[in-house]
Amino acid sequence: MSEQRLEKRQFGHRARLALSPVLSLKADDQAHAARTMWNLLHAWWQMMPKEKRTLAHADAAIRQARADIDFLAVLPAQAAQAVLKTYFQAWKNCWGGWAAAPNFKARFRSVLSVDIPQGRDLNIVRVHRRWGMVNIPKVGRVRFRWTKDLPVGKHANTDNRITGARLVKDALGWHIAFRVQALEAKPEPHQGPEVGIDMGVTVPIALSDSETYDHDEWLTVQEQAKLLRLEQRAARRKQHRKPGERTSRRLKHTYDQIAGLRAKAKRRALDCQHQTTTAIAIAIAIAIAKKYGTVVVEALNITNMVRSAKGTVDQPGKNVAQKAGLNRSISGEAWGRTVTMLTYKTAHRGGTLVKVPAPYTSRRCSACGFITPGSREDQATFVCKNPDCDWSGNADHNAARNVLHLYRIGLVAIPAAGRAVVRRAKRVKPAAAR
Template sequence: MGELVWEKRQFGHRARLALTPAQVRLMDDQAHAARAMWNQLHDLWQMTPKCQRALTRMDQALRQARKEIDWYAVLPAQAVLKTYFQAWRNCWDGRADEPNFKARFRTALSVDIPQGRDLQIKRVHRRWGMVNIPKVGRVRFRWTKDLPVGKLADRENRITGARLVKDGLGWHIAFRIQTLELKPEPHQGPEVGIDAGVKLPLALSDGNHQDHGRPARLPDGTADRDKWLNPQEKAKLLRLEQRAAHRKSFRKPKERSSNRLHVTYDQIRQLRARATRRAIDWQHKSTTAIANQYGTVVVEQLQITNMVKSAKGTIENPGRNVAQKSGLNRSISQEAWGRTVTLLTYKTARNGGTLVKVPAPNTSLRCSACGFVTPGSREDQATFVCKNPDCGWSANADWNAARNVLHLYRIGLVAIPAAGRAVVRRTRGVKPAAAR
């Protein structure tokens, strides 16, 4: 029996808040004030020379602004300043991009609570808990996960802070949790290669595919952007979009939108948020099942940003098949391949497994039976037929790619990101083999 090893784990938990109309107004005021303060801090940071940038100077400027501007009082003191400096630390450490300006209509409303001791969390019911939100008061939230509060909380197991976020379904609170857990033993499960696709969301090399059963395209061939909604919700969404377009037609240029139009937009946003929640729920369940079953998960090193670029081109060099490429880009974005890899990364590590990335070129064009790349093997998006006269193997295109992904790992070709690009490194002294 080996020695027990403890390790710190940091993760988040999101819960829905049950706010009264008065509390919703207070939360909205805080979020708008936090966004305005963030933008002013960002402007002050850019105008201040690098040699004079310091937390104390920014703190003094913020305290003076709170005395002169009345609506700054709705915010907890120093909350936005700490969040802004933490954003720069994340940038300097390479965990995020540089902080930028937050636009009013393109930025999600959020308020950060940097200190966990201010929350004063208490469980009052089997399904409900109470949390203290500064400047708002005691608020109920859905208790769906045991939290380290009360007697369960100590120096190593505690809630370090939270963030309040608003989407189409209302306000939610995301707790930042720190725990001390035993380091998991190495996962003894098998190896598996995964190919992320549009027709088949997650194709596995052993045939145990993960499919959400929602077609990516409509009968007319166009991309279904609302596949996570049922027929009744799709009909309602169509009516709301038509109503919004009708009401928008009466608005004159530079005229403020009517309250009815804003209500319609809120209803549309609610349906979109419901669809997004269903998609994320399926991703969590699928990636959890994969991390529990397999010890080594192999995926492709994809440059998704480059894959979803528009094919429109320029006036001098116009693009071809622009509409088809636009539909494909929309389908790729809906599947959220990057989020799937992110979920697999931390879930495999939590179960003692590993996630490995291999180079992506030709994984969809190479035959996994004979190892040759022959022109015309991809007859369509779903079927692979090898054109090698000595082979002729046919199968699902995504399954064929998943087999190739696993084969690249077994022969030692691993893509290691370095300086913004993928570097191929052979990790094992195994001679490449064309067939398996």
């Protein structure tokens, strides 16, 4: 294989760590030290004049802080340098208009994390079909769940290696996110079939070729009942707390249990999204190497879709509770995350993802193109009211075919300055049709 067809690809892989209580406390101490280092840097930044806010002065400041404050010594020096670089990068992102200005990190509202910038410090070894061992600086050798082949040992070289990692803690415990660099064959653009996708609440994903991807509830009936009991218990205990009084340990424990169940639901939803988007990007059948060459989705403004319907005091909203339930359902499906996954997965396999304008895709008949009132008799069925058509079928598949038709006529939504700009793009015919 020639050098021109190879490219370096960087991606991440997250695995669950099996930490003992002692090692978990060590990781917690490092994470709190990293958070304190961030807050000290932020305080230093606010006190220093503009001309002294340089990387060299900040490096000298954190070195002095590590020498003066004892508990900061639990944080490895490389991790402290990573906090410094991340803080300066946060300001660059703010100046570029990509993010808000960095702020203090509170103890209970911040995600605990520690960066390991050097991949050579990890010393990863696979010891079992399901488990591997990794070395965490100032913590020790720790087992992690082996769910993906990593470039370690004889499979590692300058082009295929692990460049670093990051420890992250959530409601389910500590995880490690590896940063992997791999030299892979550059995907060749292919003229595969085109497919339109309609994303909804009742039917999460419906394709224009009449295929549907659905899922069950993220929590079982028993887990939903337990979550309800915990939320009611937390509400009762919160009633007995006086204004300004600290949260009791019992209430914190209840909050932790609620967070654990919600994190479990999120993990299952994320796994389902990965499996669904991978199935769309490639074919499950062995005979077809690439299933879809072009994936077409709607350019949805999800922020406006989940906006509250409460209204104002002068003009109160209507059906506020129903709209709130719909907003929760839309947020639970995470359409934006699905589009993000489809974007990089189709690109990695030589395909492409295109966005088209969203208005009237669910109300337009895919057979005749007319928009007639009353065509959606119920949530699942579309019946065209045009006397010359009278077509009926699945409403979600009808919307997906409309999405695909907008791409085929060249109506593409191009994001610009925070809004979608519609333009007609010249469509290239497949090589077989020329």
